[in-house]
Amino acid sequence: MTTRMQPDPSRGRPDHNIAMWGAPGSGKTTLLAALFTALTRSDDGWKIIGSDPASSDYLIERTNALLRGKVFPEASMALERYRWALIGPTLQKPDFWGRKAKPRPPTRIDINMIDAPGGLFGTAQHPAGGLSAPDGSGDSRRQELLDNLELSRGLVFLFDPIREFTFGDAFDHMHAPLTRLAERMLAADEFADGKLPHHIAVCVTKFDDPRVLETAEKRGLLTVDVDDPYRLPRVTSEDAGELFRELCQVSASGNADLMLGALGQFFHPDRIRFFATSSIGFYVDRRTKRFDWDDFQNMVPGEADEDLRIRGQLHPINVVEPMLWLGQRLAAVRSATGRS
Template sequence: MPETPRHHIAMWGAPGSGKTTLLAALSVALNRRDDDWKIVGQNPESSAYLTDMTSALTSGKEFPEASTALETYQWALIGPPPTGLFRRQAKRASTMIGLTMVDAPGGHFAPSKRTGRTGGAEERQEELMANLTQSRGIVFLFDPIREFEVGDAYDHLHGPLNRLAEKMLETNQFEGGKLPHHIAVCITKFDDPRVLQTAHKQRLIAPDLDDKHQFPRVGVEDARELFRELSRVSATGSAEMVMNSLDKFFHRDRIRFYVTSSIGFYVDQHSETFDWNDYLNLVPDEADKAALRIRGPVYPINVVEPMLWLGERLARQGRSR
């Protein structure tokens, strides 16, 4: 009987925000690291889905297909034993973090309609909400390009957030008037010039001296400020309420912002370093000018870090009880 993960992380975001691609990139990013962290499916469907997604991103040079039906996938992030309280034990159990994604076609996190809702829609909403309620770690994806073009991040946040608060209140799980979750806010598409240049103009980019590719990065201490800057160009002007809502409902020290990219920047095979004059890894497809293709190898940025931060915080919280 396989071991049950001790902590669970849920994924949340607007349709097209990149939940599926982030998971595919997570597998790639873990395999590029020189440590023991890995992601493993907890059932055959989840294993097959992860394999297909990752192959599409690496070998097929294309993004995984969007979901057409409601599916629930479960994986386990497995890594080295935790340090600290248990480091003197002769046999230390590995660290195991459950990662659950209730993947659905676009719109299930949007505000519900008072009329015309079917029983099936009610059921899907409940399953999505149960995932958030049962988890204590959340990855919330914010797509700044979608926000600039569509501007619906707040629409996909405030409804479920109010429902989540309602359920936590029912079970007396508000802690100091806040939700008990830790939340990693992932600002996606850092490889897009509009996002990268915004970070550059705001002087939020710092070099990573340990990175042989010398990719630009925005540290966690500056990621919140970049989120604020990108929110100002929302198509509807509602993105600024996303940060305010997060601060109102979650403990400030349980929120952390990350600037991420699932495909990363293009790297010349000879220099193997980032070039400000040639960094686009998503370019027009020569066979179909209306489509885009991934140009080179995938080098995910800040995809693993949010997961490990959540896992570490949840493990620490569990030990303190």
């Protein structure tokens, strides 16, 4: 028997909840560990803060590992729960007479993540993720993941095109949770219009990998932010959906394209947005301080053959943007309806 997670009234009601999930190794923990760096490199006033000691410890340890140790977070060996809050700038608008009004509370976006070893909805290729453990812990973990998705209205799904080329199991990790979530929302009478009430950001991870970058280049999807001094290539959110569709074509199972159909079945079109993300970004030489097509890989082999290390500074790409887009959309819905 599982207990549904409930908001803690003593903490006050958060503005928004965002839940994350994806296949094992898709980059969930690395993306969250890179959030601090991404926010620090920006100047828009946002910051990330742990909502409990364990989450703060994670943020400190993983950020130090990425920045100083140049190593990626280790794979989860147990069910892990993390809670952070993105805190935005305090807004102050003049009143009707032009006088300074009382400052509004800062915007708060809560990020809740549950991570488990091997995934919770794996395929036959990964039986540890697809079958219940003898003690039933697999079922309880699935229930906890679904509780987290149900209580959130913003979802982040990470699609790893490199893993998909090898294992081809992204559809399994997307479709099963969505089907179970829809079952719950139907029972709660929150599926009245045939769609989930959630917004979803689909993140195509590992944009820094040469295979992903070259795919975007060949499709003519690359652009450069005029305000970026490093001139790092990017893919806009408007074009990231096309990159997603293109990368789905190299699925080992041939099922990745079904994810587009699943997204259309479960979500309103205007509540889906795609992002091409990289937690570590591209390598930038400290002397030239510019992106170099002949020398851009920021991930290199470590001491052991299976280990990977970060070569240079972190320049996260589209790590913060999915969270802020979800927060803004959820704020608009809440303002219009009076509910989240």
